Amino acid sequence: MQIVTTVLKPTTGTVYWNGTDVVETPSAVRDELGYLPQSFGVYPDLTATEFLEYVAALRGLDRETADARIDELLALTNLEHVRDEKIQTFSGGMRQRVGIAQALVNDPSLLIVDEPTVGLDPEKRVRFRNVLSSIASDRIVLLSTHIVPDIEATANSVALLEDGELVTHTGPESLVEATAGSVYEYLVSRADLERRSETSIRSRVRSSGPTASVSE
Amino acid sequence: MDTERVRVRRVFHVARADFYQRLRSRQVLVVLAVIASLGYLVNVGTVELFYLDSSNGETVQYTGEPTLAYIGLTAGMTGASVLLVLGYYLLAGSLERDRTHDVDRLAASTGVATRTVLVGKWVSHVGYVAVVLGTLGVAAVINHHVHGTGTTDPVWILGAVFLLGLPVGCLVAGVTLLFHTDYCNDLPAQPPPGSRLCRK
Numbered sequence: 004m005q006i007v008t009t010v011l012k013p014t015t016g017t018v019y020w021n022g023t024d025v026v027e028t029p030s031a032v033r034d035e036l037g038y039l040p041q042s043f044g045v046y047p048d049l050t051a052t053e054f055l056e057y058v059a060a061l062r063g064l065d066r067e068t069a070d071a072r073i074d075e076l077l078a079l080t081n082l083e084h085v086r087d088e089k090i091q092t093f094s095g096g097m098r099q100r101v102g103i104a105q106a107l108v109n110d111p112s113l114l115i116v117d118e119p120t121v122g123l124d125p126e127k128r129v130r131f132r133n134v135l136s137s138i139a140s141d142r143i144v145l146l147s148t149h150i151v152p153d154i155e156a157t158a159n160s161v162a163l164l165e166d167g168e169l170v171t172h173t174g175p176e177s178l179v180e181a182t183a184g185s186v187y188e189y190l191v192s193r194a195d196l197e198r199r200s201e202t203s204i205r206s207r208v209r210s211s212g213p214t215a216s217v218s219e
Numbered sequence: 220m221d222t223e224r225v226r227v228r229r230v231f232h233v234a235r236a237d238f239y240q241r242l243r244s245r246q247v248l249v250v251l252a253v254i255a256s257l258g259y260l261v262n263v264g265t266v267e268l269f270y271l272d273s274s275n276g277e278t279v280q281y282t283g284e285p286t287l288a289y290i291g292l293t294a295g296m297t298g299a300s301v302l303l304v305l306g307y308y309l310l311a312g313s314l315e316r317d318r319t320h321d322v323d324r325l326a327a328s329t330g331v332a333t334r335t336v337l338v339g340k341w342v343s344h345v346g347y348v349a350v351v352l353g354t355l356g357v358a359a360v361i362n363h364h365v366h367g368t369g370t371t372d373p374v375w376i377l378g379a380v381f382l383l384g385l386p387v388g389c390l391v392a393g394v395t396l397l398f399h400t401d402y403c404n405d406l407p408a409q410p411p412p413g414s415r416l417c418r419k
Contacts, residue, residue: 044320
């Protein structure tokens with residue numbers, strides 16, 4: 004993610020945006036980029052408005068555009084009532100919403116969000132997913148996450164990586180179809196669970212299909 | 220918006236964010252209290268500044284009367300000396316703070332150039348120096364009003380404090396940033412830890 008956002012330079016390989024090599028010409032993507040890093044950093048003693056003004060200036064917005072956009076985003080993320088309070092007084096969910104607002108401040112055509120729902124409670128996670136889905140209608144959103152339900156709920160294209168290597172790049176439905184016949188479910192009653200040993204249950208699961216496997 | 224206006228706006232906001240973040244911490248109150256106390260000690264003569272004359276083979280110490288000029292001069296010299304000796308430690312940590320708070324990662328994904336960030340940081344440093352000198356100057360004005368001779372004129376005291384202290388502060392602000400960004404000139408493919416702001 005940090006390579007795609009041009010924060011880090013790759014040791015090998017390159018990244019293209021609209022046919023331009025962004026490793027050679029980072030400004031090609033930076034001007035159209037919104038980024039919510041995994042460990043989203045803020046100046047904790049700044050207010051939400053001040054921090055968004057800071058990001059807007061870095062993204063090259065003029066004052067009038069920035070002010071209008073910040074008002075709009077504070078309303079979208081439901082932070083209007085705390086706009087003049089220091090970010091250090093915010094909860095984790097509120098900070099994350101500041102993160103979304105700053106990522107959208109320049110109305111980017113490419114939005115990159117890295118593990119955005121880590122640390123959020125289930126309700127806030129759902130709300131965040133809804134926001135993400137609603138803004139994804141007219142832009143590319145690159146979402147990196149380990150939380151499968153987030154992918155199910157939001158993604159229409161999934162790239163699966165293992166040790167930095169691309170395993171597959173497909174739609175969620177195709178991905179589920181590809182695993183057909185390889186996923187097993189075995190229901191154990193509470194009484195059975197207490198009576199039988201773990202090894203016994205594992206052997207029953209294995210015997211239920213030729214390629215079944217049990218994770219530790 | 221034209222490039223120059225974008226750059227100026229970026230410098231202003233980098234400086235403003237850094238300045239607010241620094242000034243709103245409790246640590247700054249301690250620094251300003253120490254500076255004001257030091258200025259007080261110098262002005263009331265506990266820490267004595269004097270002029271040595273050995274021209275007749277005998278060393279004579281001349282200590283000034285607490286006039287407007289003397290108070291302004293001693294406060295200015297105190298400010299300049301403190302900034303020269305301790306300025307680095309007072310001002311250092313600005314870039315480190317960005318790294319600690321992970322704000323640098325965000326900044327690195329924008330179109331802002333390293334030199335723009337550094338100019339903004341320098342302006343913020345100079346702003347902090349101005350606050351330190353202002354505190355020292357106000358303390359000196361009060362000292363003169365209470366202990367000094369003649370009419371108290373804040374302009375002359377503050378003028379002397381800023382005239383002596385500000386150039387030193389500006390220089391130390393620049394040197395501090397220089398020491399924290401010296402690796403920016405030769406950026407490897409994989410930057411060392413903490414060098415995420417370094418971009419050509």
